[in-house]
Amino acid sequence: MEEKELRRYSRVVVDGDEQAPSRGMLRAVGFTEDDFSRPQIGIASTWSMVTPCNMHIRDLADLAAASADRAGGKGVVFNTISVSDGISMGTPGMRYSLVSREIIADSIEAVTGAEGFDGLVAIGGCDKNMPGCLMAIARLNRPAVFVYGGTIRPGVQRRDLVSIFEAVGARAAGKISAEELLEVEQTAIPGPGACGGMYTANTMASAIEALGMSLANSSAQEAVSDQKRRDCERAGEAVMHLIREDIKPLDILTRKAFENAISVVIALGGSTNAVLHLIAIAREAGVDLGLDDFTEIGARVPVLADVKPSGRYLMSELIAIGGIQPLMKRMLDKGLLHGDCLTVTGKTLAENLADVADYPPDQDIVRPFDDPIKKDSHLAILYGNLAPDGAVAKITGKEGLRFEGTARVYHSEEDALQAILANRIGKGDVVVVRYEGPKGAPGMREMLSPTSAIMGEGLGADVALITDGRFSGGSHGFVVGHISPEAAVGGPIALIEDGDVITIDAESKRIDVALSDEELQRRRAAWKRPPTDVRRGVLAKYRAEVSSASDGAVTIPPDPDAW
Numbered sequence: 001m002e003e004k005e006l007r008r009y010s011r012v013v014v015d016g017d018e019q020a021p022s023r024g025m026l027r028a029v030g031f032t033e034d035d036f037s038r039p040q041i042g043i044a045s046t047w048s049m050v051t052p053c054n055m056h057i058r059d060l061a062d063l064a065a066a067s068a069d070r071a072g073g074k075g076v077v078f079n080t081i082s083v084s085d086g087i088s089m090g091t092p093g094m095r096y097s098l099v100s101r102e103i104i105a106d107s108i109e110a111v112t113g114a115e116g117f118d119g120l121v122a123i124g125g126c127d128k129n130m131p132g133c134l135m136a137i138a139r140l141n142r143p144a145v146f147v148y149g150g151t152i153r154p155g156v157q158r159r160d161l162v163s164i165f166e167a168v169g170a171r172a173a174g175k176i177s178a179e180e181l182l183e184v185e186q187t188a189i190p191g192p193g194a195c196g197g198m199y200t201a202n203t204m205a206s207a208i209e210a211l212g213m214s215l216a217n218s219s220a221q222e223a224v225s226d227q228k229r230r231d232c233e234r235a236g237e238a239v240m241h242l243i244r245e246d247i248k249p250l251d252i253l254t255r256k257a258f259e260n261a262i263s264v265v266i267a268l269g270g271s272t273n274a275v276l277h278l279i280a281i282a283r284e285a286g287v288d289l290g291l292d293d294f295t296e297i298g299a300r301v302p303v304l305a306d307v308k309p310s311g312r313y314l315m316s317e318l319i320a321i322g323g324i325q326p327l328m329k330r331m332l333d334k335g336l337l338h339g340d341c342l343t344v345t346g347k348t349l350a351e352n353l354a355d356v357a358d359y360p361p362d363q364d365i366v367r368p369f370d371d372p373i374k375k376d377s378h379l380a381i382l383y384g385n386l387a388p389d390g391a392v393a394k395i396t397g398k399e400g401l402r403f404e405g406t407a408r409v410y411h412s413e414e415d416a417l418q419a420i421l422a423n424r425i426g427k428g429d430v431v432v433v434r435y436e437g438p439k440g441a442p443g444m445r446e447m448l449s450p451t452s453a454i455m456g457e458g459l460g461a462d463v464a465l466i467t468d469g470r471f472s473g474g475s476h477g478f479v480v481g482h483i484s485p486e487a488a489v490g491g492p493i494a495l496i497e498d499g500d501v502i503t504i505d506a507e508s509k510r511i512d513v514a515l516s517d518e519e520l521q522r523r524r525a526a527w528k529r530p531p532t533d534v535r536r537g538v539l540a541k542y543r544a545e546v547s548s549a550s551d552g553a554v555t556i557p558p559d560p561d562a563w
Contacts, residue, residue, distance in 0.1 A: 006118065006243055009142065010040040013116035031074070039243050041068040041236065042117035043077040044108045044136075046129040046149070051084035053126035053201065056192035056223055057149050060232045064121045064147065067236025073243075075236060076117065080107045082129050085446060085472065086161050086195065090417060095443035097128055098470075099542045101280070102555050104132030109139050118142065119239040123232070125149025125193070125223070127200040131277035134208060138284035141250050143242035145235045145344045146214045148205035150223030151315040152193030159188035160196040162309055162472075165448055169456020172421040193223030197308030199472060202315045203270030204277060206324050210264035211281075212252045212343030216352055220323025222316060238344055245346055253285040256338040260349065262294060263336050266301040266377045267327060269311060272392045272471050272481060275379060279552035291381045291390045291550055295509065298377025301336055303396065304367045309476040310396040311373070313365045321363045322356075329356040334369060373397075382480060384512040385520065386466075386492050386502065389484035390550045394471065395506045399478040402507065403464045405430040407500040411530065412436065413445055413469065420453045427462040430502045434493050435530060436469030437486025438553040442534060442543035448472035451479055464504055466511070468493050470549070480504055480511055482549040488529060495523040 007015075013022050014036045023036060045061035046054050065075025083100040087093075112120055119142055122133035130148070137144040154160065167184040170176045176184075194201030205219035215234055221227040242248075258278060265274045275294055282289035304327065307313050318324070331337045332353055339350030359366055367373055373396065380393040395401065408425060409432045410416040416433045419425055431450065438444045447467055454463050455477055464478040468486035471479055485491030492513065496502070501514040515523075534540050545555040 006039045009116040009118050035074045038072060038074040039118040039240070040116065041065070041073040041075045041119045041121060041239055042112050042115065043068070043075050044120060044122040044133060045077055045079050046082045046104070046124050046126070047079060048082050050082055051087060051126060052152065052189060052192050053084070053194040054082045054129070054149060057123050057125055060123055060147065060149065060228065063229055063232040064123065064236045067233040068121070068240060069236070071237045071240035073119065073236070073240050076115065078111050080104050080129070082126055085127050089446060089472070090413060090449035094445040095441045095539060097446065098438070098444045098553060099538060101128040101132040101135070102542065103538070104129050105135035105139070108133060108136035112136070112140055112142065119243050120144040121147060121235045121239055123147040123149060125201070127204070127273065130201065130204040130208065131281055134213060134281045135284045137213065137249050138253055138281060141248050143239055143247060144213070144249055145239045145242070146208050147232055147235045148208070148214060148218045148221070150193050150221045150225065150228045151202055151319070152196045153190055153222055153224065154196055154314050154316055155190050156187035158314060159184060160308070160314065161189060162195070162197060162199070162452060163188045165452030166456040169420070169453035172453060173423070173457040191224060196314045196316060198268050198270055198305065198315065199309065200271040200273040203265055203268065203274050206268055206270065207261040207265050207274055207278060209324065210261040210328065211257045212341055212349060213249065215344060217323045217325055220315070220319045220325070222319060241346055242344060247342065247346060250285060252342050252344065253281070253287065254341060255287050257341045258282050258287055258289050259293070259297060260337050260341060262297045263301045263331060264324065264328060266298055266303060266379060267331060268305045268324065269303045269307055269373065269378055269396065272379060272394045275392050276470065276482065276549060276552055280554045283552055283554055294377070294379055295381045298379060301377060302369065302372035303374040303378050304369070304372055306365055306367065306373060310398060318365055321359050321365060325353065325356045326359045327366055329353045329358070380506045380509055382504070382509050382511040384510040385515070386511045386513045387483045388492070389548060390482070391480050391484065391511055392482040393480040393504065393506060394476065395478065396476070399461050401505070403430070403478050403504045405464060405502060407432050407496050407498055407502055409434070409496055409498050413447055413450060417450045417453060420450055420457070425454070425459070425463055427459065429463050431463060431465040432493065432496050433465065433467040433469060434487035436467055437488055438546040438549055439543045440468060440486050440488030442539050442546070444549065444553055445469050446472040446475070447479070447481070448475055451475040451477055466502070466504070468549070478504065484548045484550040486549065490524060490527060490529070492520060494527055495520055
């Protein structure tokens with residue numbers, strides 16, 4: 001490919017007499033004369049001191065930029081935002097979490113488009129900035145590599161963030177003292193990196209690697225490690241290779257690639273948020289993906305990894321035995337992955353996995369196919385008169401496969417949490433948390449605080465929680481989220497009353513309330529949407545534009561032909 005074609009976008013910004021002002025400004029930020037003839041590589045950094053997940057990413061971004069320079073490009077680092085789910089959890093601030101995914105995607109698109117970058121390395125370290133990065137990469141369709149910031153190392157006694165949330169529930173139940181709660185708080189999070197189980201960050205990192213958009217084992221490296229530093233150095237080289245070979249994201253983000261990602265998420269026992277985010281990324285890539293694809297793929301893919309939150313092991317322990325590459329090799333050999341999918345290495349998935357060694361024979365983190373944790377997916381897509389457009393349950397089988405109980409209805413996460421901590425929830429209750437959907441919150445908050453309180457009080461097998469909001473990857477127990485249509489648009493979940501009988505059946509894949517159609521219609525006629533305190537700003541804009549959770553909770557642009 002000729003030199004000018006390598007600079008497909010940047011040459012418009014820096015070539016010719018008329019672009020002298022552009023060059024003048026770039027000289028001020030460190031460009032040399034030689035740099036103007038090099039492809040420009042945007043390094044999208046999610047660094048901030050808002051959260052430990054991202055506090056180390058500035059150094060990683062500098063490594064990626066230097067690598068792009070050595071490979072013949074010019075790395076340019078820029079930042080986007082990050083919102084901490086763990087810090088904002090259980091507060092009104094959590095409404096901004098899912099909204100930040102759209103802001104991140106928009107901001108990366110805006111900077112890349114405005115500056116004329118020829119390629120992109122995006123480095124994400126927390127739940128929403130990873131799918132946000134991928135959504136932007138798909139929109140832009142310029143050669144790109146995603147780098148995961150890496151997982152945190154375990155705290156004292158193998159603790160992590162979820163240990164603190166569950167300790168809050170244990171304290172409320174009188175199982176631990178205030179001093180013991182403080183000791184957990186002080187020791188669970190030792191430094192940089194994303195939450196340490198197979199929660200949303202590690203789930204999405206694994207899904208992105210399975211999609212083919214990150215380099216081998218990028219998803220399975222500790223944040224503070226030589227392996228992660230080398231991953232960043234390789235990324236700059238890789239994106240230059242993609243530019244020279246003219247390999248773009250939409251060559252990689254195919255229907256088969258998304259099927260691979262879903263399969264790996266299931267095998268790892270990953271977060272329900274993967275459903276939301278993969279559908280959103282697929283939409284940006286122009287790939288038709290929906291809830292029912294998770295059911296179809298889930299029927300043939302077992303859960304194999306015994307990892308937290310429902311299992312025993314942390315991501316660092318999975319890394320120690322080889323990460324997810326040996327698992328993917330096993331799945332490929334079993335016919336559960338499409339080996340012909342192109343990846344950011346320029347090779348196919350099968351070629352990347354050809355020389356991967358299997359796990360050590362004495363490990364028990366990843367189970368064999370003949371002894372799975374669950375023979376099919378833990379992600380159950382449910383329908384019924386309570387969720388006509390679908391809901392997403394995370395049911396490993398440890399909680400049982402069916403739950404029937406009486407509704408205890410709350411109009412917010414805070415109200416539900418206070419009821420749980422005050423011991424007003426008992427065996428056989430179905431906690432209903434509504435008006436927490438994409439439009440209702442607005443922002444579709446995660447329910448880690450109430451689900452962790454339930455587990456901490458020892459009620460995980462005896463209490464269910466359903467919501468039109470969503471769950472943290474750290475949530476476990478008998479939980480159902482993403483109920484659609486949501487309460488704020490008059491979905492059936494808005495019509496439930498205390499004492500109604502609710503049945504959740506993971507085998508028949510149904511969620512129903514024991515009410516006749518006539519009774520539901522009577523209640524709907526009397527229903528009124530509660531007033532909102534959100535009248536302006538980004539939350540109001542999000543509420544006006546966001547789609548249903550069943551469609552990925554994406555913001556829908558207006559019809560371009562109707563402007």
